[in-house]
Amino acid sequence: MKIRIAKMLLVLMLMAVFIPTSIYAATENEISDVTVISINEPIPTGDSYLSIKDTDGDIGTDRQTIRLLLENAEWTPEEQWSPYEFRYYNNGFLVANGNNFAVSFTRITDTRMDITFSMDPGDVGRETDEIRIPIKALVSSVGDASVEIDSLNSVVSAGVYAFAEGIKSDAIVRTGEKTIFGPRTTAKLEEIEIIEASVGSISMQEAIRFRLTPGFEWVENASISIEGSDGFEGSTEISLNEIMTGEREVNFTLEEIGMAHSGSSERGKISLSDLELTTSGERFGDVQIITAGVLGDQRLTVAEYMDYTTEARREGPKTTVYAGRFNQGAGEGFELAPLVIEEKVFASMSPGRPVDVAFSDWVKLTRVDGVATEEFQPGDNAFTFTPERDETGGKLKFEILVEATLHPDSAGDITASVTGGGIVEPLEAILGEAIQPLEVLTEPVILVAEDEENLSPEITLRETSYRALMEGDLEIILGVGTWGSIPEIMVTEGDIEIGDISVIDERLIIEIVADSSAASEIKVSEAPVVVEGLPAIGKYPVSISGDAIVTNNIEPYFEQEYLKRLEVLEVALNRISKAEFKVNQPYYLVDGEQFELDAAPYIAEGRLMVPVAHVSRALGIHRDDVLWDADAQTVTVQVETTQVVMTIGSDVMSVNGEEEDMGASAEIVDNRSFVPISRFARAIDVQYEWDAEEETVIFTK
Template sequence: MKLRQKLAAVLAATMVVTAVPAMAASTNSLTHGIVVDQKGETITGAGLKIEMKDNVDTTGSMFFVNLENAEWAITGTQTTKVGDLSIEYKTNSKKELQVTIKADGNATAKENFTLPLNAKLTGGEATVSIDGNGSVISDMAPVVFAKTSDAKANVTVGEVKNIYKDGVIADIIIEEGLVGSMDPANGDNGSVKVSLDNTDYEFVNLSSSNIELSKGFSNLNASFDKTTGDEVTLTLDGKSTQAPGRITLKNVRIKLKSSKTPVIGDQIAVTVEGEKVTTTTVKVAEVKGFGNTISMKDDKVVEAVAGTQKAITFSIKENVDDSILENREIEVKLDKGYLSKTNAASQSLTVSAELNGTSETINVTPITNKDGYITGFSFKAPASLSSTKVDEITFKDLKVFVPLNEEGDITLTTTGRALAEEASTVALSVKAPVEVESEALTLKVGLKDQKGGKITIKETDKAMLKANQLIVELPAEQGMTFSKTKPVIKVVEGDLQIGDYEVDGNQVIINVKRASKTASTIEISDFVVSTDRTLPQGSYDVAVKGSALVKTADTILDEEVTVGKVNEEENSFKVEDFIVIGTANTEDLGSNGLKKGTAVFKIGEKSYTMNGVKQEMDAAAYISNGRTMIPVRYIANALGINNTDIFFANNTVTIIAGNKTISMEIGSKIVKLNGVAVRTMETAPVITGDRTYVPVSEIGAILGVEATWDGEAKTATFENK
């Protein structure tokens, strides 16, 4: 067949398939919303509506309508006419209805129709579904059309209140389960009795204003039989007709009877009962002493990163009425962090406040620390405090500036003559943006271009370092500067990008080119530092700082203000004891703080050379598992470590080399540095001939000593530069 003929055949087949009409289907729906009634009652009036999507003949269609949690209240075979349509239905069982559609005479059945959902409720949610039986009537998944409810009203309660001798209790909600079930024309006139279980207290000043009627009771009235006492009765003047009704008893006040004494911790409960109400006892109050609390919004601690600012919202709330005295002083203080980003003189502070949910103007006086930063404020309790309910003073979106060197919880405390007691809460939880680790740089006085040391800066999360300057700064003491030779700087983990960097006096300035998308680590090593002879011996800290860590808009950095040393310290990470100034210039030290020099050990001989000078040993070197084993005392001596810095105890040898402490257990391949396991050696230390042997190359690597092996001469050389 030619290509043209094939295409024609395909098109013809496509037209034939397209011309076949899709089978029509019905849209099935309920005529009413969900009906609520008692178990065992029969509902009528609801229906199941069948609408055909197309004008299709339904003659001869048979389908089935099924119930769950209900039974058909239809007897015999019944027929309903809709136009030319006859709908015949009968029950096959208590839950299944068979429906057959017929047409009168020669007419066709094309009408929409409704089936009555006359059913007895057996409990729970009653559903209806359709099995179309392959006809033009669509299947329908189960749909809830009715549910059962207890005829008696249910009782719930709102937020439990705190009281002392008197106060407002929680709202009490009484809600009908069925329309008209609290009809006052039946039984006990629909009355509700409300009684206090703790009869030391009584209701006071009850009135219609304490009764809120809603839903099906909206157009009715209700009243109490009396205004005081520990038991009262409420009566409705009508019944609900369109929806179940709701009664809410609001702002109900109780007080301690004159002859009684309040008991702190007592639970106050009421019992609600009546012929049309499920008898229920609910807690509505707790007896508490005078006091107050301070709490964060939604009781949630604010998460913050050091070097940024965060807004906090908190409230000071009475435990019971009149715990806060109006027009008396209240102080609010942070234990860390500030409410200002400078320590300029005469600073003011503006707050946004509410009293019991309504905006309130509160003028505050800043409280500053010795360095001039605002750490809190004081104010007078408003004169408009309520005398009938618990008061709550809220401060919204107060900015807290968190210094870079803070970490952990920041606590907010409130005190003052207006308050019954001091109260505190954790306001913020602060994490550091980076973790800084270091290996010390040991220097001698009066020498130029001394190299060594390492600082590792590890982000605690992505993008902690911003695209800006990161600075490593020497202390301000005279006689110590970075040389022009740049240190080695590299990103060893993550995708942070660094650009150019420079050395300027006592600073190494690194430009972070792009923030990370995954937490990253920067390693800075081989610092080159010059010292003069005026520099005192001892240890010195360096600072890691800069706008890559903190932004002037977010933090307390403000170069226009003379802030003193505190600002520098609180906006930098202190790398403690990074610079170690060794002994005076009477010996030549390497960058690791140990004597410079070259030691050569020969396998099988009881001597070694130190800077070309032969030194005697009482035991010979040997090889084990490819490692040169030498008595630990001679290794230490060759590297400039004094005998007094070598210790043997509890089957462990310990070497103190400057700021490094190395420990090894006999028989174990694990070596520890400053108490932390850092290396697994090829060969474990052993005791041979009353001498403790260790693999010398492993120790040299930890101390930063270069090791070489000459296989032909069978010599191990260790050079400390």
């Protein structure tokens, strides 16, 4: 025993040696800002930091050593680094700069830097939960540059993070979201920024040029604003035609528009506002600006020209709604995600023409806000409103809030369909999802009239989420018979609280006195069921109902009182579990009880043949469901929804209209119709096995 323990300890020690401690790392790392810069230009200090945040306090006061490896970049020389350029934060606020006690670093190669840091308040001088390491590097070539954290033996999380994009141009051009516009309208663009790729890379005399893609032109009388900042100073407002050299091209120098260098060590930035463009063509799609001159060859998507288009969309995440209930009081629905109907292009909708918003029949609306509905009543599954433009004459946009309650059977996406109002094609938006509050697990049982052995099925009720069952009564209702006694009921998972339990005829009533804080499970054991008289042979349901699960069964909403109805009760003439037929034996056995045959089973073409008249008795099929047609020479057997038709002299049977091979022909012997019992039993889904030694087939049900 001591040897075994020693071996286990040795294994654990070896694991501790060979498993890197970074497996247990728990820091959040990110780059503060991805910089766009000319290749071989140093990233200005402060433009980009690598943030390491000790979210769970795993670093504590222990010193951490990490290795930073660059891809497509080189570290600046070590003499250009200073501990004071490191930053310490606490809860997002700057609390201290680095110092010689808290930070040290060694530039091993052009692409490798080893950094040791402390977050001990005694070293930093303040409580801290984050260090930001300056990215002091030069991008080597065009494309992304990244830094990889090698955790070494620290608790810092490993990872790779892009921090810059290298370009060859002397300037960077960027803008905001593209502007959407359509026929007979203009597009006012988002602000365009021109930023020096390095300090002084744009001179006052160099041409700044950009042109539109073919098919589009500038609105030449537009008044635009140009403003310099950081390394540039000055501002002006001019008509766009003053700097145009054609319908599509703009060309100017900073000197011509009155800009100057500010003397700052920062990269200069020029901002152009209120640029407008238009088109008289039908070239739908993205509109780009193509740069030239000092800006180099860059392409910037600034607008999208599209045909008349209206959009219907969901704002925010879709709402999850339990089926079969109101939110709080009677008539109060659940709020779905907002529905936004918006013109993407001006005049896509037709003011004055009604817009219809419809949902599936299993969705009933309780309230609609955001538009003036026409003749809407709670309980409708649709509403209508008529759009009108306001005094600004801008594009139409409607944000509509809808509350709804759902049919107990419902599940799946709650989709709004939008038509009318000049909208060419129906629009759809998914505003929520219907979910069933309960999963019900059970198995079918057989009930026999006046049989004291009748038992209800064992039933498991499993909440799909917490609070799926509400305070109130949960009812389990038998579709045939009555409860003979109260079954044992247990909460097997979760913390839902059950109160009084009672039975009234076919109803089992379980009081829910407190809903759950974690998804719960209730198990209902078997209990005696009383079946009196002679109910029709066939299947009956067990229904899950009660105001703990269904509350919207009132006018003008839904009529259904139950959440689920499961066909798991089967009334039979007797409780057959096993039937046995033996070759050349003039009787058969049902659960050990012997029944005479006036014609013994036999084997034909390798199949056991038995008289159809006895099939119903042996397999529990009612004699009225076995029909003989003398003219057509057919035997028809109906078992629930399955109909089997066999023709004398044919080895093919029809199962719900589909032909299947029987392996042997049906035939008449001693005035009895014989059929291959194995293929027939398979068609009606009865299990069987063949005992070759005893020449006996055994059916189980």
